[in-house]
Amino acid sequence: QLQLQESGPGLxxxxxxxxxxxxxxxxxxxxxxxxWGWVRQPPGKGLEWMGSIYYSGSxxxxxxxxxxxxxxxxxxxxxxSLKLSSVTAADTAVYHxxxxxxxxxxxxxxxxxxxxGTLVTVxx
Amino acid sequence: xxxxxQPPSVSGAAGQRVTISCTGxxxxxxxxxDVHWYxxxxxxxxKLLIYGNNNRPSxxxxxxxxxxxxxxxxxxxxxxxxxxxxxxxxxxxxxSLTGSRVFGGGTKLTVL
Numbered sequence: 001q002l003q004l005q006e007s008g009p010g011l012x013x014x015x016x017x018x019x020x021x022x023x024x025x026x027x028x029x030x031x032x033x034x035x036w037g038w039v040r041q042p043p044g045k046g047l048e049w050m051g052s053i054y055y056s057g058s059x060x061x062x063x064x065x066x067x068x069x070x071x072x073x074x075x076x077x078x079x080x081s082l083k084l085s086s087v088t089a090a091d092t093a094v095y096h097x098x099x100x101x102x103x104x105x106x107x108x109x110x111x112x113x114x115x116x117g118t119l120v121t122v123x124x
Numbered sequence: 125x126x127x128x129x130q131p132p133s134v135s136g137a138a139g140q141r142v143t144i145s146c147t148g149x150x151x152x153x154x155x156x157x158d159v160h161w162y163x164x165x166x167x168x169x170x171k172l173l174i175y176g177n178n179n180r181p182s183x184x185x186x187x188x189x190x191x192x193x194x195x196x197x198x199x200x201x202x203x204x205x206x207x208x209x210x211x212x213x214x215x216x217x218x219x220s221l222t223g224s225r226v227f228g229g230g231t232k233l234t235v236l
Contacts, residue, residue: 037225039170046126046230047162047170047213062224096169100225103158103176107217109225110160112181114169 002027004097004115012091012122018084022097022115029078030055035100035109036080038071040093041117048093052100053080087122094119127152128214128228135234136204144199144231146214152226154195157217161190161199164211164230173212174199201233209235 008020022036029036037052051061053071061069065084073080084091094117101112129147136142146159153159161174172181174190177197189200197216201208214228 039227046211047215047227049215049225049227052225060224107155107157108176109217110158110172110175110215111162111170112172112175114171116169 002099002113004099004113006095006097006115006118008118008120010119010121012087012120013124014088014122015086018087018091018120018122019081020095020097020118020120021079021081024078024080024099029073029080030075033102035060035102036073037098037100037111038082039096039098039111039114041096042090042093050082089122092120092122126229127218127226128216130212130214130228130231132229133232133234135236136201137236138204138206140204141200141202142204142233143201144212144214144233146197146199146228148195148197148216148218150195151220152195152216152218153192153197155219157219159190159192159197160215161188162213162215164213165207166210170213204235206235209233 003025005023012018035052038050053059068085070083096117097115098111099113100109158176162170163173164170177192178190187202211230213230218226
């Protein structure tokens with residue numbers, strides 16, 4: 001059974017960089033049909049798509065976050081990571097990593113496995 | 125403000141049928157892009173409920189069904205049960221936001 005687990009600091013200071021890692025177990029991050037993504041959810045609010053990465057390193061970012069967001073992959077460790085720079089209180093959220101399955105085209109991809117999420121609070 | 129519009133809340137009595145709408149535009153649902161639905165029980169991660177407009181993953185009861193027409197999609201739940209009480213999100217792809225998946229704002233389902 002595939003499992004995804006987020007890890008990283010739960011508290012980040014304003015203007016600093018938020019860094020999280022997602023460890024994938026029970027399957028290979030290098031599988032050809034899958035992308036790996038991040039979704040965040042501010043407390044009491046809805047889901048926001050952040051971006052995704054393919055095992056080759058190709059990335060796709062939400063345009064609203066593109067200038068601050070970097071997603072990377074380490075296939076040797078079966079992990080992928082997120083870095084969000086210049087954070088503010090508005091970046092306080094539960095951050096989920098997830099697997100994006102390619103069901104036959106970029107317009108058909110969906111999130112079939114999710115990590116439990118990790119709360120990151122931006123505060124001094 | 126979400127690219128896909130969902131009602132903030134719906135409710136129904138146990139055993140009844142409810143529908144949750146997801147309204148988009150010609151740059152997402154209306155362009156023919158697939159719609160997917162997720163269920164988020166309180167305090168848990170979202171779970172895939174419907175993929176590709178109307179397909180259920182293994183293990184999802186057939187009480188849940190999806191449909192799509194024009195620029196909108198719907199999730200129908202029949203035979204409402206108390207443990208269906210959750211937040212539901214639709215998701216698609218939007219061509220006006222290069223490479224971006226988009227979510228609806230979410231709908232809170234209350235089972236009366």
